Amino acid sequence: MAVVVVTDSSASLPAGLIGELGIQVVPLHVLVGDRAIREGVDDVAIDYASDSVTTSGPSPGELHRAYTDALARSGGDGVVAVHLSRQLSATWESGRQAVQEMDAGVPVRLVDSLGAGLATGFPALAAARCAAAGGALEAVYRAAVRAAESSRTFFMVNRTEQLRRGGRLSTAAGFFGSELVSKPVLQLVQGRLELRDKVRTRSKAFAKLIAAAEEAAGAGAAAVGVQHLGAAEAAETVTAQLRERIPQIAEVLTAEFGPALAVHLGVGAIGVLVLPGGCG
Known part of the structure; x- marks a missing residue:
């Protein structure tokens, strides 16, 4: 098996790369009235100029499920989760809470991409390519961190x-x-x-x-x-x-x-x- 990379939907990576490298994507949410639209999952027209449209990140529970699934897919080799900047979204903090709720010592590493959009996607891509080349958990984590800090x-x-x-x-x-x-x-x-x-x-x-x-x-x-x-x-x-x-x-x-x-x-x-x- 190999380390699995998880990211959020802000990463904007092409579907072909996501499928080829086995990257797991967790949707962010767009709140339109009383509806929570899952980015990349629900196809709904959005008025981007409306003051009533807001956004939210995935909950700790959603990320806990994503990390648990990815860890199973990795065969225990580990998970590197790359999320958009904690300065811009609560997603990274939700990820931290999700990891805290998992068993002590579970091989899940969390990375703040320090960005959003492809600035999250590129660190996730770097990590996934390292994993595909056989990189162990720490090497995959370092690949993501290097890309985040260099971009x-x-x-x-x-x-x-x-x-x-x-x-x-x-x-x-x-x-x-x-x-x-x-x-x-x-x-x-x-x-x-x-x-x-x-x-x-x-x-x-x-x-x-x-x-x-x-x-x-x-x-x-x-x-x-x-x-x-x-x-x-x-x-x-x-x-x-x-x-x-x-x-x-x-x-x-x-x-x-x-x-x-x-x-x-x-x-x-x-x-x-x-x-x-x-x-x-």
């Missing part, structure tokens, strides 16, 4: 109201309400979403995203992820420019933001993730 993530959003309303922006970005910032460029810093640049136009925001990604990639090989919400054409343009500006791209993944992130980012959002060294 750099940048976002462009059209509006900040949804992020501020959900408490996802750090206090350092609190001046948004008093300054005209048409297209803020944000970054994840140790799991927190912070302001990187202030620009007036979408084209300038794209230029800032691409420059930041190029700087983060450095001179060596790098994996790159591009995500969007309702902006496929813009994502294709950004991806093409990244291929030109980062000569040693080892891998490129593109995906649309899932509902749980889309609620907070809003339509038109673009995200770029760079992982120096690649995903293994």
Whole structure:
């Protein structure tokens, strides 16, 4: 058997990779009125601009069941669970509680990806590839932690109201309400979403995203992820420019933001993730 990797649905990994590597995905929830929609499971239209739409992570009980199932699948070799930043979601804390409820010494390791979306998916992917190559529990855990600590993530959003309303922006970005910032460029810093640049136009925001990604990639090989919400054409343009500006791209993944992130980012959002060294 082999170590099994568990992640949450924010990871945004392609179904083919999930199936190939046996990654177990636990759905996040989008709350629409009195309904709890499971991301990636329930197909329901969502108004991302509505003030009444919120999100929640899986409960400790849901994660306990997922970890127990994954541990059985591993034949006792162990589980590495990679979840979105504890600064952005209660999912990691629910995972910690789930592990505490399991038997002492159970081989389940928990990783804070320090990110969301593909910034969670890439550490999960690195861990799963290590497991597929025969890596033991500690090696798989270290692969996830390295990827989480090495990755750099940048976002462009059209509006900040949804992020501020959900408490996802750090206090350092609190001046948004008093300054005209048409297209803020944000970054994840140790799991927190912070302001990187202030620009007036979408084209300038794209230029800032691409420059930041190029700087983060450095001179060596790098994996790159591009995500969007309702902006496929813009994502294709950004991806093409990244291929030109980062000569040693080892891998490129593109995906649309899932509902749980889309609620907070809003339509038109673009995200770029760079992982120096690649995903293994």
